[in-house]
């Protein structure tokens with residue numbers, strides 16, 4: 361892949377956005393999402409070499425997507441990448457990549473297309489019928505959902 365913005369490497373590591381980083385994401389790892397030991401999808405994890413910010417991309421098995429920095433999904437510095445699991449759903453509908461606040465709610469579109477609020481505390485989903493994990497804690501692992 362090509363890397364843009366190499367001419368500027370000044371970064372704020374404090375996350376105060378005082379000096380915006382021109383991110384230089386490099387491939388960091390992958391999390392395989394498994395059901396019954398079969399991989400049904402994955403989360404690609406990229407990390408900025410300068411400010412260490414993570415960028416994640418959800419990949420459903422069989423759906424090709426091409427990574428490039430222009431489309432690299434960004435995240436607010438007060439949130440963490442996570443995976444939300446809907447216990448009652450099966451297959452690709454069972455999981456989705458989310459941006460987890462320390463506490464509050466995340467919006468989730470159910471398979472009936474209704475948007476629901478899901479409560480989050482300490483970067484973990486606390487809602488009946490759901491569970492979650494943080495991407496950072498499972499890089500280069502397979503997670504059985």
Ligand SMILES: [Zn+2]
Nearest residue numbers: 381383408411
């Ligand atoms: Zn950066």
